[in-house]
Amino acid sequence: MDSTPDTSETKSPKGFAAIWPIILITALFFFWGMANNLNDILIPQFKKTFTLTDFQSGLVQSAFYMGYFLLALPAGFFMRKFGYKAVVITGLCLFALGALLFYPAAEIRQYNWFLAALFVIASGLAFLETSANPLMTILGDEKHAAFRLNLAQAFNPLGSLVGLWIGQTFILSGIEKLDAADFVREAKAVQTPYLIIGAVILLWAVLVIFTKFPRAATVNTHDADEAKxxxxxxxxxxxxxxxxxxxxxxxxxxxxxxxxxxxxxxxxxxxxxxxxxxxxxxxxxxxxxxxxxxxxxxxxxxxxxxxxxxxxxxxxxxxxxxxxxxxxxxxxxxxxxxxxxxxxxxxxxxxxxxxxxxxxxxxxxxxxxxxxxxxxxxxxxxxxxxxxxxxxxxxxxxxxxxxxxxxxxxxxxxxxxxxxxxxxx
Missing domain, CATH: 1.20.1250.20 (MFS general substrate transporter like domains)
Incomplete structure (x- = not known):
């Protein structure tokens, strides 16, 4: 990627063109809230599907947050070098890839594959969370930066609630004792929700790619003192x-x-x-x-x-x-x-x-x-x-x-x- 600013984005957008980037980035707060709290559904789902101990089922969170841990510093470096928009696109692509990996994981019914998919999702979220908060502050008048950021954050718990609703409605069956056929069905219960999530996230990445952002979102974001x-x-x-x-x-x-x-x-x-x-x-x-x-x-x-x-x-x-x-x-x-x-x-x-x-x-x-x-x-x-x-x-x-x-x-x-x-x- 080239850190040189796109000449088509050197002027600040006006009207709806100014509001549209805010809508796109606000949605990110919703998306990662949904992804985080779907894990609370996956833990009991995988526990019964793969007959796991509590420690083993808890590895859902271990794999997920390890992605955050390992990618936080690289995301910050990437953001300083290529700008906010590039980080958002990268994060969305990783998020979508991880969600789509749920399909083959369910087909082969391997718990480790699910953990790998969750790691990829979290790697994408590390990029999104590192960039979204500061990006919201530059998408408009500086006087209203705090309002925009607080408004965006209000969508985070909403996303969490939607994630739990998706899991409760479309993943959890309520069946506690499983027979041989049930194990296959329970493993595949995650496929459709995560395929849809992956498709939506990919669509969002495309929308971000073709949306004109303010110049400050696409250039090197080094602070002069910090850069030294x-x-x-x-x-x-x-x-x-x-x-x-x-x-x-x-x-x-x-x-x-x-x-x-x-x-x-x-x-x-x-x-x-x-x-x-x-x-x-x-x-x-x-x-x-x-x-x-x-x-x-x-x-x-x-x-x-x-x-x-x-x-x-x-x-x-x-x-x-x-x-x-x-x-x-x-x-x-x-x-x-x-x-x-x-x-x-x-x-x-x-x-x-x-x-x-x-x-x-x-x-x-x-x-x-x-x-x-x-x-x-x-x-x-x-x-x-x-x-x-x-x-x-x-x-x-x-x-x-x-x-x-x-x-x-x-x-x-x-x-x-x-x-x-x-x-x-």
Whole structure:
């Protein structure tokens, strides 16, 4: 690809031509929300289809978030060299490829092939998430950048809910005991949804390719000061910022807690109140609704309460909720699991914003490491699965409890600050 700007895109689009790129990029927030939360459906689906342990089924998240971990820094480099638009196109193509790989994986009924497909999807999402937030800020008047970004982020939980609905309606059958014919059908249940997703994502890539974007979206995006830094200088500079290092650790444990709680809510419901996977998916949908509500409530509270203090208080509440879920169990334990999402809502953006505060020319490099820290979703979900296999699904909830302890220490131990909540996961 050539980083030289296209002369046809040197003038800023007007009218609908200016709105259309915003629509295309806003949809990305919807798409990755859908992809992320479809994993919560795939875990119980693959567990019964391939007769897996909880640890083995949890590898769905491990493969997925490993893609984020390994591609975050390359995506940042690619973005600085070729511009935002090229990164978006690359991300969409990888996303579509991973979705289409579900078809051969289901045909040969190999779990490892599904894990590889999920890795490819996440690799694409790493490119999309690295580019979409900053890209939204330049697609229009700078005065309205925060509004555009917040509007786009509102579509993320909507995508999550649609992903769960697709999984509950078209993938989960509600059949718990399978015979020989059922195993084949259950494996192939993912084919049509993911083929459609792959086709839509490919279409979106084509639309982006043929859409004129503002010049700033297609040229080298290096910050002059950051461009002067070598990789060694950037890393050395980041190591001097204690609050940033603590933030990376807190983000690792937050994503581990979020992914772990959502991934095993269906499993918890099946174990504790004896319902089918299809019925249990409704509790994950309820959790996502609370998560969306929490974002609005939390953002409002941040106008009056210092960000790190609110983060710490919400983490303490979730320590209590996960503690109850891990010890009491039953219907009320399940309610506690679902209730965690209300208080998780502000955690990712708050940790992100407070971690990069004051980094100056190190901000872009620091942001890449914060994206990499979501490997916690892979590592700690696998730990939860292992604990569940060795003991009980209830006991596994102590893992996110410990995660919330780390987050509480970060929030309550940090200097209070009000932050701009325009960056989100």
């Amino acid at each position: 830094l070598t990789t060694g200088q950037a890393l050395g500079g980041l190591l001097k910022h204690k609050h940033f290092l603590m933030g990376v650790v807190a983000q690792f444990f937050y994503v581990g807690a979020q992914v772990g709680v959502w991934s095993y809510t269906i499993r918890y419901a099946q174990s504790e109140i004896g319902i089918t996977d299809k019925a249990a998916a409704s509790y994950v949908i309820a959790a996502l609704i609370l998560f969306a509500i929490g974002r609005f409530i939390g953002t409002g509270l941040l106008r009056f309460v210092p960000a790190t203090k609110l983060l710490g208080v919400f983490a303490v509440i979730n320590i209590a909720l996960t503690g109850y879920a891990a010890t009491a169990g039953g219907q009320y334990g399940l309610y506690a699991m679902v209730g965690c999402s209300l208080f998780m809502s502000i955690m990712f953006p708050t940790i992100f914003a407070t971690s990069v505060r004051g980094l100056g020319p190190l901000t872009k490099t620091g942001a890449s490491f914060l994206v990499m820290s979501i490997i916690g979703g892979a590592a700690l979900t696998a730990v939860m699965g292992k604990v569940s296999d060795m003991s009980h699904i209830k006991t596994a909830i102590f893992v996110p409890l410990l995660c919330f302890v780390v987050i509480a220490l970060y929030g309550l131990g940090s200097k209070s600050a009000k932050v701009d909540m325009t960056k989100s996961h």
